[in-house]
Amino acid sequence: MTDLSVANAAKQPAFDVEAVRRDFPILSQQVNGKPLVYLDNGASAQKAIAVLDAMDRYYRELHSNVHRGAHTLADRATTAFENARETVRGFLNAESTREIIWTRGTTEAINLVANGLAGRLQPGDEILVSHMEHHANIVPWQMIAERTGAKVVPIQVTLEGELDLDSFNSLLNERTRIFAITHVSNVLGTVNPIASLIEQAKAKGVLTLVDGAQAVPHYQPDVQALGCDFYVFSAHKLFGPTGIGVLYGKAPLLEEMPPYQGGGEMIERVSFERTTWNTLPYKFEAGTPAIAEAIGLGAAIDYLGRLDRHGMEVAENALLERANQLVETVPGMEIIGTAKQKVPVMSFKIAGLHPSDVGTLLDQQGIAIRTGHHCAMPLMDFYGVPGTARASFAFYNTLDEVEQLFAALQKIQRLFA
Structure with a gap:
């Protein structure tokens, strides 16, 4: 210096x-x-006045359903809702808002990905997770493994609470199809070296998901720099509201994955002969979304950006x-x-x-x-x-x-x- x-x-x-x-x-x-x-911030962080005011303003002045309305309030609500999606895109440095999917939280986001990738798995395939994962990044993979005949394989940790890199190197192999890792442990506070882990996984053609729920309150991740295929987090840990979370996914993978739920916004056209899906990101957003909560998350990110x-x-x-x-x-x-x-x-x-x-x-x-x-x-x-x-x-x-x-x-x- x-x-x-x-x-x-x-x-x-x-x-x-x-x-x-x-x-x-x-x-x-x-x-x-x-x-x-x-x-108890690791369980749920508190909310700034800016977040509370943004959600209050939506309900007092803007409330309408989004996307389908043909009136002024619908236009205003849709604009605020999609502006929040753009705010999240910028926060993660995603390439496009098409890659930002609203979910109910980290847990639903991981379940969405697990179900969407199930078609890629066969008996004998392996899903690599770590021993320090939250249940939300273990159980969905176990459920998909049971359906497909794949196997969930845990990476060991050291007594100090760090990921055992020798264990990771020995377990990452030609059978590994998916690598799902927490960015930060909710129990230990450990920050995993995810950039290098993702690089090693990508070199073997392995798909990567990062659970960022505990990381985003402390760091602003750059998903393009990390190179991960999926990154997920919950708003309520990022000083935003409960009931909403984010799935970032690379567009080609999201295009390939089947919808997670059916009905409402995720359809293009419905007939009894055939139903076609909406474009990204709406393909994965069935039903009326958590509009006020999305706006609240956008306000939380904006607030943090001013600090x-x-x-x-x-x-x-x-x-x-x-x-x-x-x-x-x-x-x-x-x-x-x-x-x-x-x-x-x-x-x-x-x-x-x-x-x-x-x-x-x-x-x-x-x-x-x-x-x-x-x-x-x-x-x-x-x-x-x-x-x-x-x-x-x-x-x-x-x-x-x-x-x-x-x-x-x-x-x-x-x-x-």
Whole structure:
């Protein structure tokens, strides 16, 4: 870095977390008589006023069904709805909006792809996933494997919570047809080296799907640079509304895949002799879509685009660093997942305490975390635990909230020591 760039960097204001927090009205409330400390962002992130206002405006001023109406409100609603699709296209750097399919979330998006690719699978074919996957990126593949005679093969992870690259290299072979991998583990926070993994899979002609649900709150993926065939995520983890998600797919593959559901928007013409399908992306969007939710997701992406993304990353890293420093202040506390590349997610256990009890006792102090198996039972089995407690941080969390979390954990530990 040159002297000039250092000087310019010094002039940049620090990320103003307090200003950002004012954009999220839910964070100002009290829970059980204590100021809310919301550390369950990995399950679902909170919503900015800009998102709430965009959805409210749609219902107050624009509401109509989209695409088929011949009146002004229908035109306005359709424009807002398709503008949101373009916003998502830009966020992912997809080549065309034809490659952006609205779904109900990551789970439906993976099910759509799995069913669409079933025709490519034969007995003896292999679907490669990792041991750290969410159930949503395991079960749909198991269901398709059972139908087709294919086999789901898990890549091992290390005790540190990183993907075992030797395992990946040994399992990727001439029988592999599909490689489905999480970008970021919802339990461990591990950031997988998906660019290199995708490159290796492509070299063997393997189709690739990336579960980006836990990545998009922290990173802006470039699907063209990654080269993946499919990328999926849910809006509610990206500070947008529930009930809507995104499937990015390369257009030639989407053209080849059969529709996932029938009826409504996905048809071109229906007769009792033959039905023909609509063009992309509508071929996969049967029925009235989640219009307000799509608009809300677009507003969430626009909101994030107005923030200092580098500053957000620095602030989040500082939260995780401070949490790691404080672990030693809680006797018997053990972190599950210590990968070198992590987002601010901390899964942990405390000797002698059940994770659900930890969660309940923290809630009494106004602190919200997640406990249980986190829809990752194979990973829990690997670590030999029934579940973990998980604190997942977002850019609107503060260092003071990290301190409050550990003060509360110390109190709980002393109570049961």
